[in-house]
Amino acid sequence: MSRLAMTTATLALGLLAGCGHGVTSYAPQLRAQGELTLHYDDGFSMSAEGKEVAAGNGWNGLTDYVKCVPRAREHAESAETAGAASTVLSILGGSIGVASLGSLGGLAVYKENDPDLALSILGVGVAAAVTGVVLAAIGRNEKNVANGHAVDAMNYYNDAVGSYGGTCRKPAPKPPEVEPTRAEKPTRPSVPETPAAPETPRKPNEKPGPRPMTPDEI
Amino acid sequence: MAGAMPKNRLRLLRFPALLVLPASALLATGCGGYTSEYLPPQDGRPRLVWADNKVVPMIANAVPGECTAEVDSLAGGGSSPRMSGYRGGGTYYVPVRTVVVVRGSGAIVPGPRLIFPGLVGGGSGIGKLGGGGGSDDLGKAAVFVAVVAILVLPFVALGLATGRPEPEKEVAQAIDRVNAQTDLARVEGSACDEMLVAGQEAQQ
Numbered sequence: 001m002s003r004l005a006m007t008t009a010t011l012a013l014g015l016l017a018g019c020g021h022g023v024t025s026y027a028p029q030l031r032a033q034g035e036l037t038l039h040y041d042d043g044f045s046m047s048a049e050g051k052e053v054a055a056g057n058g059w060n061g062l063t064d065y066v067k068c069v070p071r072a073r074e075h076a077e078s079a080e081t082a083g084a085a086s087t088v089l090s091i092l093g094g095s096i097g098v099a100s101l102g103s104l105g106g107l108a109v110y111k112e113n114d115p116d117l118a119l120s121i122l123g124v125g126v127a128a129a130v131t132g133v134v135l136a137a138i139g140r141n142e143k144n145v146a147n148g149h150a151v152d153a154m155n156y157y158n159d160a161v162g163s164y165g166g167t168c169r170k171p172a173p174k175p176p177e178v179e180p181t182r183a184e185k186p187t188r189p190s191v192p193e194t195p196a197a198p199e200t201p202r203k204p205n206e207k208p209g210p211r212p213m214t215p216d217e218i
Numbered sequence: 219m220a221g222a223m224p225k226n227r228l229r230l231l232r233f234p235a236l237l238v239l240p241a242s243a244l245l246a247t248g249c250g251g252y253t254s255e256y257l258p259p260q261d262g263r264p265r266l267v268w269a270d271n272k273v274v275p276m277i278a279n280a281v282p283g284e285c286t287a288e289v290d291s292l293a294g295g296g297s298s299p300r301m302s303g304y305r306g307g308g309t310y311y312v313p314v315r316t317v318v319v320v321r322g323s324g325a326i327v328p329g330p331r332l333i334f335p336g337l338v339g340g341g342s343g344i345g346k347l348g349g350g351g352g353s354d355d356l357g358k359a360a361v362f363v364a365v366v367a368i369l370v371l372p373f374v375a376l377g378l379a380t381g382r383p384e385p386e387k388e389v390a391q392a393i394d395r396v397n398a399q400t401d402l403a404r405v406e407g408s409a410c411d412e413m414l415v416a417g418q419e420a421q422q
Contacts, residue, residue, distance in 0.1 A: 022386025026293050026394040030311040030404045037397060038266060038273070040390045043382065090379035097375025100368055107365065115357050122364035129371035136378035141251060144383050148252035148268030155256045155265050165311075 034167035036154040058083040066157035068168035075153035082146035089139030097132025100125045262415035284409035292398040
């Protein structure tokens with residue numbers, strides 16, 4: 001019985017902890033000074049101005065860096081809150097789960113012909129183990145929430161400040177807006193040039209929605 | 219002995235009762251993840267957004283085939299001759315203009331979509347333990363189940379607590395590709411040049 005349980009436990013631990021390994025290999029070369037860039041080295045990390053600004057799962061420091069962009073600040077605050085929650089829940093879940101192993105002492109009572117007491121002890125152990133799993137699962141979900149909010153904070157900040165070379169401490173002026181002028185480049189020769197199009201007033205309601213890039217596209 | 223059976227069964231009923239609290243906590247907190255509501259800009263640069271518990275490359279524009287090939291090469295470790303000789307003005311890139319897409323009329327561009335794997339139906343239930351034996355058999359079965367659960371669940375909890383939820387290789391590749399394409403978008407004359415990509419969008 002114990003061999004089966006240990007094998008299952010080892011497999012579960014391996015699968016859930018993740019056997020993969022991911023590291024970004026491309027270093028961005030053309031970055032504006034205050035622009036946040038994302039990296040991954042067995043965990044998310046954001047950097048700007050040549051140094052790390054914040055890292056998952058806690059994302060401490062991100063709010064301070066993007067605070068001048070309201071939407072970015074909201075997401076950064078959510079990221080830090082969820083990151084802290086994930087840390088607490090993960091520690092609690094793991095600890096309670098491991099502590100539940102102590103209830104196996106109930107087996108000794110069982111062998112001493114007190115099955116009722118043994119069942120009670122084991123029952124508490126099962127409840128503790130399940131509680132540990134549930135807390136750890138909620139903590140894992142909070143990690144995802146934290147990372148997602150952090151990525152959005154980076155996007156909103158870069159769109160408003162970072163991509164222009166500024167930071168919240170030293171905003172840069174927004175460069176002049178220009179319309180694309182190299183549309184006639186030879187990637188789509190079948191598409192006729194429409195000189196009138198650039199002069200068409202912008203209609204925000206007609207903007208297309210973005211779409212995820214397919215593996216063939218990027 | 220006759221009075222022991224109901225007593226034992228009563229104790230066995232405590233098992234599920236003890237699970238009500240953690241199950242309620244799980245339901246109350248919710249299992250849903252986070253999905254970005256952010257929309258990438260129309261200026262020909264890609265962005266990473268969060269969906270399905272990972273970062274997903276997203277762009278508002280159609281990507282030329284040549285651009286895809288250059289991104290593949292650059293993100294895969296290859297060098298870009300255009301990139302190597304381009305610094306954009308010192309240590310940092312200095313944007314000199316903001317590309318604004320002015321779209322022609324009649325464009326039909328698909329909206330954002332995410333592909334979710336279909337739910338696979340079916341599944342195995344938990345087999346019956348014992349077959350109508352007495353309270354001793356029931357008690358032994360309960361002890362067996364409890365011991366197995368206590369031996370396995372702590373490792374599951376540890377795995378959940380210490381593991382990274384995102385698919386690591388996939389996430390790293392997505393970041394590499396978006397970083398590479400963002401660089402190429404800023405290199406004048408590259409296949410991913412933002413003026414070119416955004417210009418194609420304007421023509422549609």
